[in-house]
Amino acid sequence: MKRVKTVNELTEFRQQVRQWLEQNCPVSMRGAAALDEIYRGGSRETFSSDEAKLWFERMLDKGWTAPGWPKQYGGAGLSDPQVKVLKQEMKRLGCRAPLEAGQGLAMLGPALLEFGTEQQKLEHLPRIARGEVRWCQGYSEPGAGSDLANVQCRAKDMGDHFLINGTKIWTSNADVADWIFCLVRTDPDAGKQEGISFLLVDMAQPGVSVKPIELISGDSDFCQVFLDDVRAEKHNLIGEINQGWTVGKRLLQHERTLMSEIGDLSMGAASDLPECARLYIGLENGKLAESQLRMRVAQSEMNSQVLQLAQRKAFEEAKSGRVNPAATSFFKYYATEQQSVRYELMLALMGERALGWEHKRMDVSSFEDQELSVTRNWAFSKALTIAGGSSEIQLNVIAKRVLGLPDRTEGANKS
Ligand SMILES: Cc1cc2nc3c(=O)[nH]c(=O)nc-3n(C[C@H](O)[C@H](O)[C@H](O)COP(=O)(O)OP(=O)(O)OC[C@H]3O[C@@H](n4cnc5c(N)ncnc54)[C@H](O)[C@@H]3O)c2cc1C
Known part of the structure; x- marks a missing residue:
C-alpha cells in the first residue's frame, strides 16, 4: 500500500x-x-x-x-x-x-490494476497512459441493460483462444476505439452471473463491425457492435474463467465514480447558478427578484455543498479503508441527478435566451456560450442519469448494499 x-x-x-x-x-x-x-x-x-x-x-x-x-x-x-x-x-x-479520463484511463485501468496479471498490466496499462490505445465498453446488449447479467454474447473456448459471437449496444465511441472490453457468456448452462467472463478484444480484426446510432441531437456518441467469429487470445481473459462478473462489477464502481465526477456540480457554467440568476433575473433589495426561483437556486446550492462535503467525508474514510464500495452508487446517483436539476434550473432562469442549439456541450467559457449550448447540456444531463446504470438501479444498490434493506427486485442486476 x-x-x-x-x-x-x-x-x-x-x-x-x-x-x-x-x-x-x-x-x-x-x-x-x-x-x-x-x-x-x-x-x-x-x-x-x-x-x-x-x-x-x-x-x-x-x-x-x-x-x-x-x-x-x-x-x-x-x-x-x-x-x-x-x-x-x-x-x-x-x-x-x-x-x-475515459473508458481506458478511468475504468479499465483501475480494474486491471486489481485483477490483471503482471503481464496483462505491463501490456495494456502503459499504452493507455501514453494515449496509444482507445478503449470502449462492451457491456450492454439489446436484452441486457439494467439486467446486465443477462448478457448473451457467447465466447466459445477454442483451446488457445475464444471465439466470440453476439452483439453489444450503446457502446460509446466504438467507432473510434481500438480495443473493447466485454462481458461475455462462457458457460451458458451456469447460473446467470456464474457463466460470465471478462475479455479484452482487439477491434482491428475481421468479424468486428460497428454501426453508429444517431441521437436526437444529430450526434452519434454511441454505436452497436457486431461480433461474428471474433477472436480473443486466452491471455486476454481478465480474472478467472466464468468469474468475470466480479471484475465487471468492480469496473462499474469505477465507472460510477467517473460519472459522478462528470456530473460534478463544479463543471461548466452550471456551477455558477447564483451568477446566472443575477444576470438573467436581476436583484430587488439585494435579493433575487423572483422568490420561487430564489428558493430553487438556494436549494440547489445547498445540495451541491452537501454533495461536496459527503465526497470529502468518503475520501477521508477511504484513507482508513472504511468506505463501502457500493457508496459509489450514491455519488453517481446524486451528482448526475443534481446536474440534471441544475440544467433544468438554468433553462428556467435563461428563459427564451436558452433556445440556442449551435454549440456542442461543455463549450461553456461564458454565459453567451452557455445560451447556445445549455439545451444540449440539459438533454445530455439526462443521459448521464442512465449511462453506467440508471438512477433507479443506483437506488436499488443503495437500498440493498448501503442501507441493507431486503431485496425485492428481480432481474435488475446492473448492481
Ligand atoms: C450516454 C450513454 C452512454 C452509454 N455508454 C455505454 C457503453 O459505452 N457501454 C455499454 O455497455 N453501455 C452503455 N450505455 C448503456 C447503459 O448502461 C444502459 O442504457 C443502462 O444500463 C440502462 O439499460 P437499458 O438502456 O437497457 O434500459 P432498461 O434496462 O431497459 O431500463 C428501462 C427503464 O427501466 C428501469 N428499470 C429497469 N430495471 C429496473 C429495476 N429492477 N428497478 C427499477 N427500475 C428499473 C430503468 O431505470 C430505466 O428507466 C450507455 C448509455 C447512455 C445513456
Missing part, C-alpha cells in the same frame, strides 16, 4: 506542483475546452494544436496522465492525497486534462 503523506510533505508537494504547472501549462491549455479540443488518445486521434501536444507530452513525462498508477505501468506512483492535490492545483489554474 502506498504510504500516505504527512501534512508537511503534502504542503511541499503542493508548492512544487503549483510551480511546475505555472511554468509548464501553456496558457492556451487553461480554461474550458471545446469538445473538439479534448485529447482522447487512440490510433485515430490527433491533437487539436501544437500546444495541446506539448502539454500532453510534458504531463506524460511526469507520469501525470495516470498519476496514481505505479511507475512501471506508465504512472507516477502518487498516493491518493497527492493525486487529489494535483487535481486541485490543476483546477485552481484551470489546466485542461492532457488526456481524457
Whole structure:
C-alpha cells in the first residue's frame, strides 16, 4: 500500500506542483475546452494544436496522465492525497486534462490494476497512459441493460483462444476505439452471473463491425457492435474463467465514480447558478427578484455543498479503508441527478435566451456560450442519469448494499 503523506510533505508537494504547472501549462491549455479540443488518445486521434501536444507530452513525462498508477505501468506512483492535490492545483489554474479520463484511463485501468496479471498490466496499462490505445465498453446488449447479467454474447473456448459471437449496444465511441472490453457468456448452462467472463478484444480484426446510432441531437456518441467469429487470445481473459462478473462489477464502481465526477456540480457554467440568476433575473433589495426561483437556486446550492462535503467525508474514510464500495452508487446517483436539476434550473432562469442549439456541450467559457449550448447540456444531463446504470438501479444498490434493506427486485442486476 502506498504510504500516505504527512501534512508537511503534502504542503511541499503542493508548492512544487503549483510551480511546475505555472511554468509548464501553456496558457492556451487553461480554461474550458471545446469538445473538439479534448485529447482522447487512440490510433485515430490527433491533437487539436501544437500546444495541446506539448502539454500532453510534458504531463506524460511526469507520469501525470495516470498519476496514481505505479511507475512501471506508465504512472507516477502518487498516493491518493497527492493525486487529489494535483487535481486541485490543476483546477485552481484551470489546466485542461492532457488526456481524457475515459473508458481506458478511468475504468479499465483501475480494474486491471486489481485483477490483471503482471503481464496483462505491463501490456495494456502503459499504452493507455501514453494515449496509444482507445478503449470502449462492451457491456450492454439489446436484452441486457439494467439486467446486465443477462448478457448473451457467447465466447466459445477454442483451446488457445475464444471465439466470440453476439452483439453489444450503446457502446460509446466504438467507432473510434481500438480495443473493447466485454462481458461475455462462457458457460451458458451456469447460473446467470456464474457463466460470465471478462475479455479484452482487439477491434482491428475481421468479424468486428460497428454501426453508429444517431441521437436526437444529430450526434452519434454511441454505436452497436457486431461480433461474428471474433477472436480473443486466452491471455486476454481478465480474472478467472466464468468469474468475470466480479471484475465487471468492480469496473462499474469505477465507472460510477467517473460519472459522478462528470456530473460534478463544479463543471461548466452550471456551477455558477447564483451568477446566472443575477444576470438573467436581476436583484430587488439585494435579493433575487423572483422568490420561487430564489428558493430553487438556494436549494440547489445547498445540495451541491452537501454533495461536496459527503465526497470529502468518503475520501477521508477511504484513507482508513472504511468506505463501502457500493457508496459509489450514491455519488453517481446524486451528482448526475443534481446536474440534471441544475440544467433544468438554468433553462428556467435563461428563459427564451436558452433556445440556442449551435454549440456542442461543455463549450461553456461564458454565459453567451452557455445560451447556445445549455439545451444540449440539459438533454445530455439526462443521459448521464442512465449511462453506467440508471438512477433507479443506483437506488436499488443503495437500498440493498448501503442501507441493507431486503431485496425485492428481480432481474435488475446492473448492481
Ligand atoms: C450516454 C450513454 C452512454 C452509454 N455508454 C455505454 C457503453 O459505452 N457501454 C455499454 O455497455 N453501455 C452503455 N450505455 C448503456 C447503459 O448502461 C444502459 O442504457 C443502462 O444500463 C440502462 O439499460 P437499458 O438502456 O437497457 O434500459 P432498461 O434496462 O431497459 O431500463 C428501462 C427503464 O427501466 C428501469 N428499470 C429497469 N430495471 C429496473 C429495476 N429492477 N428497478 C427499477 N427500475 C428499473 C430503468 O431505470 C430505466 O428507466 C450507455 C448509455 C447512455 C445513456
